[in-house]
Amino acid sequence: MTVAIHHEDFDPWALLREAEQAIPAEARGAASVFVGRMRDFNEDDAVTGLFLEHYPGMTEQELERIVEAARARWPLLGVHVAHRVGEVSPGDALVLVATWSAHRGAARDACSEILERLKHEAPFWKRERLADGSSRWVERNTPA
Amino acid sequence: MTVAIHHEDFDPWALLREAEQAIPAEARGAASVFVGRMRDFNEDDAVTGLFLEHYPGMTEQELERIVEAARARWPLLGVHVAHRVGEVSPGDALVLVATWSAHRGAARDACSEILERLKHEAPFWKRERLADGSSRWVERNTPA
Amino acid sequence: MAVKVLYFARLREELGREGDQPELPGDEVTVAGLWEYLHGEPPPPRLMSAVNQHRAGLDAPVRDGDEVAFFPPVTGG
Amino acid sequence: MAVKVLYFARLREELGREGDQPELPGDEVTVAGLWEYLHGEPPPPRLMSAVNQHRAGLDAPVRDGDEVAFFPPVTGG
Secondary structure (H helix, E strand, O other): OEEEEEOOOOOHHHHHHHHHHOOOHHHOOEEEEEEEEOOOEEOOEEEEEEEEEEOOOHHHHHHHHHHHHHHHHOOEEEEEEEEEOEEEOOOOEEEEEEEEEOOHHHHHHHHHHHHHHHHHHOOEEEEEEEOOOOEEEOOOOOOO | OEEEEEOOOOOHHHHHHHHHHOOOHHHOOEEEEEEEEOOOEEOOEEEEEEEEEEOOOHHHHHHHHHHHHHHHHOOEEEEEEEEEOEEEOOOOEEEEEEEEEOOHHHHHHHHHHHHHHHHHHOOEEEEEEEOOOOEEEOOOOOOO | OEOEEEEOHHHHHHHOOOEEOOEOOOOOEEHHHHHHHHHOOOOOOOOEEEEOOEEOOOOOEEOOOOEEEEEOOOOOO | OEOEEEEOHHHHHHHOOOEEOOEOOOOEEEHHHHHHHHHOOOOOOOOEEEEOOEEOOOOOEEEOOOEEEEEOOOOOO
16 A cells, blocks of 8 residues: 655556555456546646645645545555656656455445545645746646 | 457556557546456355457457447547456456546546446456366356 | 357357357248257257357347357456 | 744745744634734635644644644645
């Protein structure tokens, strides 16, 4: 069960292969994964970059609390949550949520719940840089 | 949009990294992934191996039909479906479903729908080998 | 009419062969009729079938040159 | 009582600083009272807050040595 804040671009698929090693091969069953990357558009303006701010200490605690709540609700064999902070370029990975369970329904539902709670509760803030050189704080999260 | 039948063990994370290359970096947005691996137990008997049979030709067509139905229903930027056939060992990947969309809800719902339809409609049959040397055909699919 | 018949999974093992290549009288038969012609009894419960690699019910028509598959319920993924 | 105050995101930029280190009279204040002490007006709408890195409402108590954070609604993921 790992929560990680990344200050540089990370490779989600390499992280997943590594995270899976921590689960006994014969117990892996079902893995459900979400990977969110920075898009180059938002609300119709061209977004050329993103700055992601977090609250060191509290952010990690909130993510761990969200993961613990999911573990209490579903029979999970493994969870990996990774979130990028700092200056982000289009195409970079922003967030990774992965859950392993013996059952596909549990893996899928836990992954979805962790992602939604992360988006609505975890202390991260986005500032977008636009093509015209200006920047703006994102005021609300994207709907699912 | 790719559907692939694998006759040997495949690395789902390496496949995913490769499949993602086909999607323009700035358009990747949200990826939802399911990976199912062979477990070493089923209905309380120790399963030591699995033989997965398919119907060459029809199986690929059914998978493509399922993918096309999902593409018609959700705005998908990419889909990758991989399924193992032949002699399988515990821990081997059996199935991979990955969907890319601009929106996380679309990616998640399409991934879930493709997986459920694959499990209930695609022509694959499992025969389990048990610890006592006997084997048995799996008679029905696992509930979600 | 000549038809290519395929069996899969438990059915293939129980019948001891991967398929049949029957020559039938007439120019059309149903999937169920083909099974009965081959095996001398009606199709067993839960038998699935496909004609030319598309799912087909037991009352679907089969014609000369068709590929007909019989198989148990699928258990993939 | 001495309190460590942190600001994040748009709030940090608008205030032009990452935090404050006020010394307040008394030995307890609410989160809202701390904001008003620092900024001379009630908390703005949609202001979020945390005490000692746990989410806390505007009426939560703040005591000597606490770390209080103010921030806009979160937009991660």
